[in-house]
Amino acid sequence: MRVNYKIQDRFDFGLFIPMVFLLIISLFAVYSSTINHPIAGDNFYKHLIWIIFSLIIYFIIFILPRQAIRSSALWIYSISFFFLLLVLVIGDVVFGARSWIRYGEIGFQPAEIAKIGLILLLAYWMSKQKENISETLTILISLAIGFVPVLLILAQPDMGTAIVFVIITIAMLFWNGLDLFALFLILSPGVVAIASLFGWVALLVTLVLVAVGLIYFKKNIFLSVTIFIFNAIAGLAFEYFIRFLKPHQQIRIASFIDPYVDPTGAGYNIIQAKVAIGSGGIFGKGFMEGNQTQLRFIPQQWTDFIFSVVGEEFGFIGCMLILILFFIILWRLLKLASNAKDSFNSLVVLGVFIFIFCHFAINIGMNLGITPVIGLPLPFLSYGGSSLLSVIVLMGIVQNIYKNRLEQV
Numbered sequence: 001m002r003v004n005y006k007i008q009d010r011f012d013f014g015l016f017i018p019m020v021f022l023l024i025i026s027l028f029a030v031y032s033s034t035i036n037h038p039i040a041g042d043n044f045y046k047h048l049i050w051i052i053f054s055l056i057i058y059f060i061i062f063i064l065p066r067q068a069i070r071s072s073a074l075w076i077y078s079i080s081f082f083f084l085l086l087v088l089v090i091g092d093v094v095f096g097a098r099s100w101i102r103y104g105e106i107g108f109q110p111a112e113i114a115k116i117g118l119i120l121l122l123a124y125w126m127s128k129q130k131e132n133i134s135e136t137l138t139i140l141i142s143l144a145i146g147f148v149p150v151l152l153i154l155a156q157p158d159m160g161t162a163i164v165f166v167i168i169t170i171a172m173l174f175w176n177g178l179d180l181f182a183l184f185l186i187l188s189p190g191v192v193a194i195a196s197l198f199g200w201v202a203l204l205v206t207l208v209l210v211a212v213g214l215i216y217f218k219k220n221i222f223l224s225v226t227i228f229i230f231n232a233i234a235g236l237a238f239e240y241f242i243r244f245l246k247p248h249q250q251i252r253i254a255s256f257i258d259p260y261v262d263p264t265g266a267g268y269n270i271i272q273a274k275v276a277i278g279s280g281g282i283f284g285k286g287f288m289e290g291n292q293t294q295l296r297f298i299p300q301q302w303t304d305f306i307f308s309v310v311g312e313e314f315g316f317i318g319c320m321l322i323l324i325l326f327f328i329i330l331w332r333l334l335k336l337a338s339n340a341k342d343s344f345n346s347l348v349v350l351g352v353f354i355f356i357f358c359h360f361a362i363n364i365g366m367n368l369g370i371t372p373v374i375g376l377p378l379p380f381l382s383y384g385g386s387s388l389l390s391v392i393v394l395m396g397i398v399q400n401i402y403k404n405r406l407e408q409v
């Protein structure tokens with residue numbers, strides 16, 4: 001029996017329309033921040049071409065057969081893994097990271113392909129192991145799928161993308177039913193290490209919270225003491241570990257704690273972005289009327305700091321519009337992930353949700369000075385062909401899943 005579906009049953013306009021609005025805003029912001037720039041005057045036209053190309057790919061993915069996404073998981077992951085190895089050998093160094101492969105005028109970042117491969121292969125593996133998700137071997141293989149690319153990305157080095165990979169892996173494990181204690185075991189050392197950056201008081205408070213968590217889980221005393229000691233070592237040793245980072249990474253961490261440690265260097269972008277956003281007021285200074293933007297106080301403001309352009313020229317209203325559009329997209333993604341009948345599809349959509357949320361939260365936090373500057377673009381808005389294509393491809397995959405959701409059994 002053939003079922004006649006309405007167009008809204010096959011195509012999620014609640015995802016597509018906010019995405020298109022964000023892309024339109026990005027055109028205004030990229031145009032304003034680059035059109036009079038001596039080295040980036042043609043970036044607007046490149047950005048427009050990438051948007052058109054990405055949307056074509058979006059609709060091609062949308063019309064693919066239902067099984068095409070699932071069957072491509074291992075292939076995409078393997079291809080991205082190959083390019084992550086290749087970029088370490090022949091890649092171009094950009095801003096201190098060997099992260100680009102170029103052929104003539106064409107270039108791309110393998111890490112962007114790897115984000116797609118990571119989400120698809122993790123979803124494929126975890127959906128097949130749902131009944132055994134808390135078994136040690138299943139967890140270790142899942143972590144290997146996520147963390148092996150992380151090691152290659154750290155070798156570039158690209159700390160921001162590596163962090164996103166880690167968060168996606170852990171979030172998908174939890175979504176698939178990972179035991180809460182196992183999640184606590186994975187996350188707590190990282191939380192303690194980050195807290196140590198803010199001084200002894202923050203470190204001690206976090207260790208007390210770890211102790212409270214161990215009491216709550218009521219594990220045997222030997223295991224609990226071992227976990228606590230490991231967390232304490234993670235917090236105490238993190239400052240020593242930072243010494244092995246490259247100088248520009250060390251100063252970025254210091255500037256995250258206090259931007260005025262290096263106000264003309266690593267802290268400069270943060271300070272100028274906050275000035276730009278604050279000076280926009282409620283309604284902004286007007287399109288192409290922002291002093292910080294037009295006088296180019298923020299280097300390459302069309303990429304990681306595109307939000308400051310919107311904040312200065314379109315004000316609080318423009319910023320709130322961006323936040324609302326993102327919240328609509330994130331809400332629709334979370335709703336689809338929750339309602340999906342198929343475990344693979346649910347995990348894929350959750351992975352896309354985490355990917356967009358991480359980039360969104362960290363990037364805007366960078367612009368407001370509440371997260372470290374780690375080079376993550378703002379999805380749909382920041383200039384950059386590879387990053388734009390990857391997020392729109394992922395949205396196309398989600399739209400394909402939405403199209404076929406009523407046929408799942």
